[in-house]
Amino acid sequence: MDFQLLGPFTARHDGRPVPLGLRRQERCLLAVLLLEPGRAVTTERLIDLLWDASPPASARATVHTYVRRLRAAVEPYGVRVATRHDGYAVEPETCSTDARRFTELAAEAAAAGDPAQRVGLYDDALALWQGPLLADAADDRLRTRLGAELTELRLSLTEHRAQARLDMGADERVVADLTPVVSDHPTREVLVAALMTALYRTGRQAEALRLYDRTRRLLAAELGVEPGRALRTLHLRILCADPRLDRPPAPVHxxxxxxxxxxxxxxxxxxxxxxxxxxxxxxxxxxxxxxxxxxxxxxxxxxxxxxxxxxxxxxxxxxxxxxxxxxxxxxxxxxxxxxxxxxxxxxxxxxxxxxxxxxxxxxxxxxxxxxxxxxxxxxxxxxxxxxxxxxxxxxxxxxxxxxxxxxxRLTVRACPSPTCGWLFLDVAGRRRWCSLGTCGAGRNAPAPTVSGTA
The missing domain is CATH 1.10.3300 (Jann2411-like fold)
Structure with missing residues (x-):
């Protein structure tokens, strides 16, 4: 069974939606267990999360009732909720969640060496978010208590993806991605810096400078601080049209x-x-x-x-x-x-x-x-x-x-130079290199890759 927690709470079995018929607090309880798969969550902690320091006298009995209803709803789909000492745990091998997949993709992205592969993994991870955590099952306070780490990881991945795209020169994509995010997190200086850089590189220097001014005023009004050194330095470099901001450098050939x-x-x-x-x-x-x-x-x-x-x-x-x-x-x-x-x-x-x-x-x-x-x-x-x-x-x-x-198309060859790989037509079957003029110079490189059948 698959559960969506990163947005409205939903359940699917074999790709089809499953109406579990659970009340809001019951969905909340199930979500708490799903966010910590395999780990026992004590009854006291469940009471604290569900009633936020104001539990009714019957809270413990109510939790037990909720768990009985949960089991009746999910066990037909193979999901097991185990009793462990004075708590409960969802057995992780019996279900999957988008939250767990999100953290797995984040770890894969951190280990990826290729920037394009890393960006792809960031995209896959961030696309799992369909709204705030438990959008229809938790209030803002409970969401903060449950999802602070996930929310921070989401913002961190957004920052890393923006930097990777800047390194690849995908500046317009960074502008499109970060404009709404910075609007929601206007004092997050790493995001602001990435968006300022992308705006500058796409010929929107004035917008980058206005963004800095808005951020500076907001930091002063809400926190009583000035922007950090990195953001101040970036502001000065934009004012001076520092050519180092134009990286990645101009292409070769x-x-x-x-x-x-x-x-x-x-x-x-x-x-x-x-x-x-x-x-x-x-x-x-x-x-x-x-x-x-x-x-x-x-x-x-x-x-x-x-x-x-x-x-x-x-x-x-x-x-x-x-x-x-x-x-x-x-x-x-x-x-x-x-x-x-x-x-x-x-x-x-x-x-x-x-x-x-x-x-x-x-x-x-x-x-x-x-x-x-x-x-x-x-x-x-x-x-x-x-x-x-x-x-x-x-x-x-x-x-x-x-x-x-x-x-x-069967005569297409790939240039064998280790710094090339460009494609060209070789109808006569005699060309060894592409026409860059530098490929093969002074090298004992292999023959071109033949794309046709042998």
Whole structure:
């Protein structure tokens, strides 16, 4: 049986909701036991939590009655509530909770070495929260007593995820994630600093400075203190436009288009170039600035540079993204997922899972596309303007479909340089390296990876 505690209290069995028919205090008691699986919670502690220092004379007998009702409600689903000395415990192997999964994912994220993997685990953990702890079963005081550690861990993970995304250059995503969180926790200086940094990096210096002023006034009014040294230093660096705040550094193998850094063309097909928007793909230690898709603007400019969308569309998309940063950040996340799946498809044609992931995005793109006749007289799918901010994503998904349906996909090679891994077409079967010019220089590297069948 699965219980949701991070939000409204719910129970599921085999994926289907189970109405347990429990009263509010009975749900509270069950939640207390579930938050400490396998550990006995004494009757005295249960009384203290349920009645908050004002228990009725019959409190002990009432707790025993609640436990009998709990057992009757959950034992048919295999959940066991054991009596241990003067208390009770839920046997952990008989059920699962989102709270336990949350702490497990937090531990996995702390141990993960790859920043992208770490961010993914943070995302999975934080997505488990569907509202305040026991939103419909506990009042604020009980929630604080029961969930202080979980709430602090949630905020800590939010801080760590923001810093990891800043390190990866996903500044727009940080703005979208942290704006509502900082509104709820305006004196949490680590969150404020991350949001200020992300705002500055996305060209919103004035907003970053206003955020600092609001935080300083709030700290003075509520706590009688000034911001800490780290936040004061960040404020001064923003005022001075300190170039160190622009890290991650500019990418290697770069070409400047408009105001964005884009990768050199090395693949020979837009879908390959999209995969090659990650410099140092094959490196265990990614090169500085290796994540090219740092901003939605980069995705839009890249799509225009590849002639997948019209130049005037790029301008409109960037303007729209500026007023809808959350939507733009979500599109950027989908673009990165498409890139990962497409790279896996092209380097391993037998990878059915990756193909299905790409196919899902292709089908989404086709549903909002139109079939036109091009200047060359050939028909082709073109994403509709109704796609909104998803327009460049749909354009590259259609390009991916074009390549995956082309026999040339079996001639795709991955550059074997340990600091590269970029993809290129090798129709003649003679190319050894991609066209960056630095790959293979002075190296005895292996031959390129062949993505086709042997």
């Amino acid at each position: 770069a070409v400047r288009v408009d105001d964005q850094w884009l990768p050199w063309s090395a693949g020979g097909h837009p879908a390959l170039e999209f995969c090659n928007t990650y410099a140092g793909w094959g490196s265990t230690s990614p090169l500085p600035g290796s994540e090219w898709l740092r901003h939605y603007a980069t995705l839009a400019v890249w799509a225009g540079h590849q002639d997948l969308i019209a130049p005037e569309q790029v301008t409109r998309l960037r303007d729209r993204a500026a007023v809808r940063p959350g939507e733009a950040a979500a599109v950027l996340d989908d673009a990165r997922r498409l890139r990962t799946g497409l790279y896996a498809c092209l380097t391993d044609p037998q990878n059915g899972q990756a193909f299905r992931a790409v196919a899902t995005q292709v089908q989404d793109a086709v549903r909002s596309s139109v079939f036109i006749c091009g200047e060359d007289g050939l028909g082709r799918w073109q994403p509709s303007l109704s796609s909104g901010l998803r327009l460049p994503l749909h354009a590259v998904a259609l390009a991916a479909a074009d390549l995956l349906a082309d026999p040339r």
